[in-house]
Amino acid sequence: MKAPTSKRIPPVRVGDTTVRIYAKGPNLWTVKWREAGKARATSVTGKLEEAKDKAREKAKVLDAKSGGAIVTGEELELLRKVKEIAGERSAFLLMDEVGQAIEDLRGHSIAKAVAFYVERGPLLVEAVTVSDAVKRFLDGYGQKSPVTVAGLRKELEGFGAVYGQQELSSLSPEQLEGWIGRALENGKPPSPRFFNNRLGTWCTFLRRCQKWKYLRPGGEHPASHIEKQGIESKSPAILSTEQMKKLLDAVPSKLMPYVAVGGFAGVRPFEMLRLNWEDFDWKTNHLHVTWLAGKKTGERFVPLQPNLVEMLKPFRENTGKFCMTHSREMVSTVAREKGIVTAWVQDVLRHSFCSYRLAQTSDIGLVAEEAGNSPNIIKKHYKKPMLKADGAEWFNIKLEAKV
Secondary structure (H helix, E strand, O other): OOOOOOOOOOOEEEOOEEEEEEEEEOOEEEEEEEEOOEEEEEEEEOOHHHHHHHHHHHHHHHHHHHOOOOOOHHHHHHHHHHHHHHOOOOHHHHHHHHHHHHHHHOOOOHHHHHHHHHHHOHHHOOOOEHHHHHHHHHHOOOOOOHHHHHHHHHHHHHHHHHHOOOEHHHOOHHHHHHHHOOOOOOOOOOOHHHHHHHHHHHHHHHHHHHHOOOOOOOOOOHHHHOOOOOOOOOOOOOOOHHHHHHHHHHOOOOOHHHHHHHHHHOOOHHHHHHOEHHHEEOOOOEEEEOOOOOOOOOOEEEEOOHHHHHHHHHHOOOOOEOOOOOHHHHHHHHHHHOOOOOOOOOOHHHHHHHHHHHHHHOOHHHHHHHHOOOHHHHHHHOOOOOOHHHHHHHOOOOOOOOO
């Protein structure tokens, strides 16, 4: 049972004693009460009913202890003042918050902390919950790359399922860093690259929230304080010529163009999802990768290598979508089941193109232009030394086109 996030959990009351329950995460609860003038709390792991049982048990004990306490006039005046400040809010809840604030400030002035808070601007932005901000952000992506949207949804909606009703402006770097660094489904910590990808998603989302004035525009946001993890610099995994030949032979004819265009034109997986057969210019043998499909700097005309032109001849009359939504997953399955690779790297076809094309031409600028990347990226990532003959062999792979 997931911790409820949309409704406040009703307090448990026994006599004049009130014990409150707060959701802290999936099957994790905090039970809070006041005893001897101090705020007390304990954590409960399990279902909500278990937390309620703990709260009822504590309330009964406290109520039995309370009896008929005698207060002085000064204490009574203090009680009236607290109730006046609390207004319609619970005086106990107010004192719990004050007590927690004093503890968190570690001796610093509450007045100075409030002044700092106001200066930063949270009171000048629109109050919105995490769930509402995430929904607006994802709705804005519309029909863009399914792969990109799926990744954004998994990261942001997953957070929203636990902390959806939290006010966006109250997010802290510590809370986000804990979420971004959460374990994967296999129980292992995320790799540095995976961690950085998650962090990138949050930076994009929070910058958009700044634009909408859900957070203070300009300057830093909670994710700005989280450092990227270092990634070991090494050349990306690529296929050998023999692996590529086996893969082209193994995939069904409907997947062959996906493999060929990825490996011999260097088109990204998410770009191929947006391609149409009409983007191929058979007169000039070029492929137009539009800005809708590519990154902001990725719109380009990619020359079709002679071996690719031959492979795609039977498909020249095709129209409409170039590939299926799950083409990459289907190719990955074939490659692993046939023993061609043990694990499929998402961009292995594109990495192979860049590596062999650079070996063939020794022209970083040309490869960058064809791949829709910067020369610096090509120089940084595709530095594994390869022979010119390796490049020539790759772009000489031939296959009788399947139809």
